[in-house]
Amino acid sequence: MADLGSNTTAVLTAADVAAVVRSVGVDQFMDHMIEGVREAAKGLDPESTMTIERGGFQYEKPSLGLVEWMPSMELGRAVGIKTVGYHPSNPIQRGMPSVMATTSIHDTANGRLVALVDATLLTAIRTGAASAVVTDVLANEDSRTLGLVGCGAQAVTQAHAMSRVRPIDRIVAFDADPNVAASFASRLPVSVRVDVVDSAADAIVDADIVCVATTVDIGAGPVLPMFGLKAGVHINAVGADFPGKTELPVELLRNALVIPDEVAQCLKEGECQQLTEDDLGPTLPELVQNADSFTAWREQLTVFDSTGWALEDLIAAEIVLGHATRLHIGIHTELQHSPLDPYAPYETI
Amino acid sequence: MADLGSNTTAVLTAADVAAVVRSVGVDQFMDHMIEGVREAAKGLDPESTMTIERGGFQYEKPSLGLVEWMPSMELGRAVGIKTVGYHPSNPIQRGMPSVMATTSIHDTANGRLVALVDATLLTAIRTGAASAVVTDVLANEDSRTLGLVGCGAQAVTQAHAMSRVRPIDRIVAFDADPNVAASFASRLPVSVRVDVVDSAADAIVDADIVCVATTVDIGAGPVLPMFGLKAGVHINAVGADFPGKTELPVELLRNALVIPDEVAQCLKEGECQQLTEDDLGPTLPELVQNADSFTAWREQLTVFDSTGWALEDLIAAEIVLGHATRLHIGIHTELQHSPLDPYAPYETI
Numbered sequence: 001m002a003d004l005g006s007n008t009t010a011v012l013t014a015a016d017v018a019a020v021v022r023s024v025g026v027d028q029f030m031d032h033m034i035e036g037v038r039e040a041a042k043g044l045d046p047e048s049t050m051t052i053e054r055g056g057f058q059y060e061k062p063s064l065g066l067v068e069w070m071p072s073m074e075l076g077r078a079v080g081i082k083t084v085g086y087h088p089s090n091p092i093q094r095g096m097p098s099v100m101a102t103t104s105i106h107d108t109a110n111g112r113l114v115a116l117v118d119a120t121l122l123t124a125i126r127t128g129a130a131s132a133v134v135t136d137v138l139a140n141e142d143s144r145t146l147g148l149v150g151c152g153a154q155a156v157t158q159a160h161a162m163s164r165v166r167p168i169d170r171i172v173a174f175d176a177d178p179n180v181a182a183s184f185a186s187r188l189p190v191s192v193r194v195d196v197v198d199s200a201a202d203a204i205v206d207a208d209i210v211c212v213a214t215t216v217d218i219g220a221g222p223v224l225p226m227f228g229l230k231a232g233v234h235i236n237a238v239g240a241d242f243p244g245k246t247e248l249p250v251e252l253l254r255n256a257l258v259i260p261d262e263v264a265q266c267l268k269e270g271e272c273q274q275l276t277e278d279d280l281g282p283t284l285p286e287l288v289q290n291a292d293s294f295t296a297w298r299e300q301l302t303v304f305d306s307t308g309w310a311l312e313d314l315i316a317a318e319i320v321l322g323h324a325t326r327l328h329i330g331i332h333t334e335l336q337h338s339p340l341d342p343y344a345p346y347e348t349i
Numbered sequence: 350m351a352d353l354g355s356n357t358t359a360v361l362t363a364a365d366v367a368a369v370v371r372s373v374g375v376d377q378f379m380d381h382m383i384e385g386v387r388e389a390a391k392g393l394d395p396e397s398t399m400t401i402e403r404g405g406f407q408y409e410k411p412s413l414g415l416v417e418w419m420p421s422m423e424l425g426r427a428v429g430i431k432t433v434g435y436h437p438s439n440p441i442q443r444g445m446p447s448v449m450a451t452t453s454i455h456d457t458a459n460g461r462l463v464a465l466v467d468a469t470l471l472t473a474i475r476t477g478a479a480s481a482v483v484t485d486v487l488a489n490e491d492s493r494t495l496g497l498v499g500c501g502a503q504a505v506t507q508a509h510a511m512s513r514v515r516p517i518d519r520i521v522a523f524d525a526d527p528n529v530a531a532s533f534a535s536r537l538p539v540s541v542r543v544d545v546v547d548s549a550a551d552a553i554v555d556a557d558i559v560c561v562a563t564t565v566d567i568g569a570g571p572v573l574p575m576f577g578l579k580a581g582v583h584i585n586a587v588g589a590d591f592p593g594k595t596e597l598p599v600e601l602l603r604n605a606l607v608i609p610d611e612v613a614q615c616l617k618e619g620e621c622q623q624l625t626e627d628d629l630g631p632t633l634p635e636l637v638q639n640a641d642s643f644t645a646w647r648e649q650l651t652v653f654d655s656t657g658w659a660l661e662d663l664i665a666a667e668i669v670l671g672h673a674t675r676l677h678i679g680i681h682t683e684l685q686h687s688p689l690d691p692y693a694p695y696e697t698i
Contacts, residue, residue, distance in 0.1 A: 011360060014686030018697040026698050055401055057422045059457060067428040067455045069418055073406045079416040081432055083453060085460015091691040100460050100685050102453070104432060106416045108408060111434015111449050116465060118684050124694040153694045160695075180692055187693040333680075335467050336449050337363030342440040343529055344536040345473040345502045346509075348367040349375050 009335035010115040010321060016330040017118050020323045021125075026189045029319075030157075030164050033129035034136075036315040041133065041288035048075040051310040053264050056084075058242070063089050066242070070310035079106040080314030082119055086241070088215035097153055098215060099123055103317040113336055115321050122316040123308075124153050128161030130312055131211065131236035134259055134284060134304040136165040137291045139209050139234040141298075144169050147207030149200045149223055149247070150214035151175035151184040154238055158211035163190050166209065170195065174203035176214070201225045210235045218244035226251050235303045240270045248303065250274040256301040257281040257294075261309045270307040284309065358684035359464040359670060365679040366467050369672045370474075375538045378668075379506075379513050382478035383485075385664040390482065390637035397424040400659040402613050405433075407591070412438050415591070419659035428455040429663030431468055435590070437564040446502055447564060448472055452666040462685055464670050471665040472657075473502050477510030479661055480560065480585035483608055483633060483653040485514040486640045488558050488583040490647075493518050496556030498549045498572055498596070499563035500524035500533040503587055507560035512539050515558065519544065523552035525563070550574045559584045567593035575600050584652045589619045597652065599623040605650040606630040606643075610658040619656040633658065 012020075021029045040049070049072070056068025065087035073079045082103040090096040101119035106112065135143075143166040148155050151173050162168050171194045175181035178196075185194035197203050204210050205228055212235065216223050224235075226249045235256070239247045248271050258275065260266035261284045267273065272280060281287075284304075287294055324330045339347045361369075370378045389398070398421070405417025414436035422428045431452040439445040450468035455461065484492075492515040497504050500522050511517050520543045524530035527545075534543035546552050553559050554577055561584065565572050573584075575598040584605070589595045597620050607624065609615035610633045616622065621629060630636075633653075636643055673679045688696045 011682070011684070013682055013684045015683065015697065018686075022698050026695060050406065052404055052406070055404060055420070057399065057401070057420065057428055057457075059422070059424055061425050062458045065457065065460055067422075067430075067457065067460060069420065069430060071404070071406065071418065073408070073416075075408060076410050079406055081416075081418060083430055083455065083462070085455055085462075087458075087460045090459055094459055095691055096459055096461070096687050097691045097694075100462070102462050102684065104451070106432065106434055108406075108414065108416065109411045109436075110439055110443055110445055111414055111416060111436045112445070113432070113434075113449070113451050116684075118686070120685055121694050152692045156692070156694055183690070183692065187690070187695065189695045189698065331682075333360070333362055334364065335360070335362045335451065335465075336469055337367075337467070338445050341532070341536070342444055342446045343501045343505070343532065345446075345470050345505055346375060346536065346538050348364065349371050349538065 007338060008332040009113050010324065010330050010332050012115065012117040012320060012324055012330040014118040014120060016324060017121055017320055019329050020320050020327065023327055024323055027164065030125060030129060030161055032319055033125050033316060034132045034161065034164060036319055037129045037312055038133045038288055040311055040315055041285040044285040049311060054310065063087060070308065070313055072310035072314045077108060079108055080317060082310065082313040103313050105317055117317040117320055119313060119317065122320065124157040126312040126316040127154055127238060127306060127308065128157030130261060130306055130309065131158055131304060132161035132165045134287060135162060135209060135234055135236065137287055137294055138297055138302040139166055140232055143208035145206045145208050146171045147204040147210040148173040149203050149212045150239060151181045152213065154213035155211060156187050158213060158236060158238060160189055162209055163192065168192055172197055172203045172206060174200050201228050204229055207233060211238060212247045213238040214247055216245065216247060218242060221246040222249040223247045224249060232299045233301055236306060237271045237303055238306045241307050243269055246271055246273055253303060256303045257297050258303045258305055259284060259287050260305045261307055265307045266305045270305040271303065272305050356687055357681040358462050359673065359679050359681050361464065361466040361669060361673055361679040363467040363469060365673060366470055366669055368678050369669050369676065372676055373672055376513065379474060379478060379510055381668055382474050382665060383481045383510065383513060385668055386478045386661055387482045387637055389660055389664055390634040393634040398660060403659065412436060419657065419662055421659035421663045426457060428457055429666060431659065431662040452662050454666055466666040466669055468662060468666065471669065473506040475661040475665040476503055476587060476655060476657065477506030479610060479655055479658065480507055480653060481510035481514045483636060484511060484558060484583055484585060486636055486643055487646055487651040488515055489581055492557035494555045494557050495520045496553040496559040497522040498552050498561045499588060500530045501562065503562035504560060505536050507562060507585060507587060509538055511558055512541065517541060521546055521552045521555060523549050550577050553578055556582060560587060561596045562587040563596060565594065565596060567591060570595040571598040572596045573598060581648045582650060585655060586620045586652055587655045590656050592618055595620055595623055602652060605652045606646050607652045607654055608633060608636050609654045610656055614656045615654045619654040620652065621654050
């Protein structure tokens, strides 16, 4: 938990976050995140931990994208707000990540901005970690083959996170762009056999666990076939995060236990757009709190509809901030000056 | 308009913002802000300029306060998000401003964070500027006496802004805390006669213009008496910004032309909480766009219900960012790293 007592604002750049992750160790950092998300879900008290459904501006010019904000609060302590830019055309057209984000942490004792943390890497890591928490409950213990549909940045942390909770020894990878599939193995922080295949159907046929994370266009889904899965597969559906964007066939969802991370958000932007609230299984926190009663579902089809839970972002930023403070990484600046006279706005002019 | 082309994020601290305002000149800066708000209101095209009603967390522990966010977008160019901490007990209990804020600017071409600007001083200045824009339409040309109820930080910029649009030569000031009233003149950037009085009634009796900006407790209003105003007074009601917090008597509002800055927000958090939508006059943009048809109201009672218009914050941040870039003020950091491979989140680990 970060120190909220200082008068400065910590600014942690992408390089600072990378330095923290490097120092902690990439596997250990992922484990911290998995544990952080699991503990937050397990101990979730709606009276003291609150999230507000994300809001945002969606637009089609100058290019299709959105800027949105994801707020969460731990009452009596801190508010976290992640602002996210999502531009699916970024990698190909601009050489930039499709998701870029920053998280701000505010002290609720006085409203001060405590920290601003680049959350681009963290968003990918926490999304992997959330999938790992659900997978750890719902995937068979001996899940060894991971099927990937979509091999971009999110797929890297999905695969990494899966390897932390299950003995993954083979990844079968498909991407609509063969170059992205071909480079996938080189981007992984773990050494696993990766077989690149030519279709989503081929990627899932042997899979014990499937992760889907594509930038399929609005209305162009599904990207996963209706049939061809082994029995007892667990699917992490990561890509649907925009009204109209879905990756899974509705028939598949109807046959599965569907775990939404945030019900309202999933119904609006996730795979659950294709369902009604009555069709849904337990939420991520409900699943973790009652994990023992859901392990029987390992024999059946289960789907995690991951649209992103705002609390994950506060947790991720605080883990990094804690390490950064300990390691003296990042700059601390008087971003918000405390004047000698709080009534004198022009004091320093 | 700020340069959105760079790959770095500009971080402008309170000291940087102060340096910009000092370099431009405090009067000239206020004039820029007044002109910026007026032009934005005049040219407002709802198809290309959008604001989303602010959201936030309100809480009573560890102390009464809120953290909220105020988003705006100029389509095809930029999104601005101001995050605000409001803690009325800050000045007395912590020696900190009651309002502390930062504004982030995001490039809608790619979602990148272009700048983070301390908005504590800017919030006070833009709130003054918005009052000036409305006052310039609705107050008599020869308004010379300004009545102030509440003499904190916001009152300083209200008085300053009033002096830029009307020939103010006397300020009659009341604050529930006599020390705050006593120090008011020393905090003003202009040289005007200031008479401190013992009651709100005494502050308004001679006033041509009244600005009300208090931290009155929720449910404890009004702070202004029902009677005692001269004919044709214009009131800027700045303090109501929280459900349950109001400063003006409802009977006074019912007798006035009431200008909301943002209708939904004013009905929820402003003086307009005491009214229904049917009771309201033109919004700030409607007033500016039809200024000539409203000058007849200078002879009557008018009230500006200023809860804060998110676009004001984007304008303020962009004015500062433009000057800061020109003057080489502030740090430019690779907050959001653009990796060599946008698909490789662990590239730099």
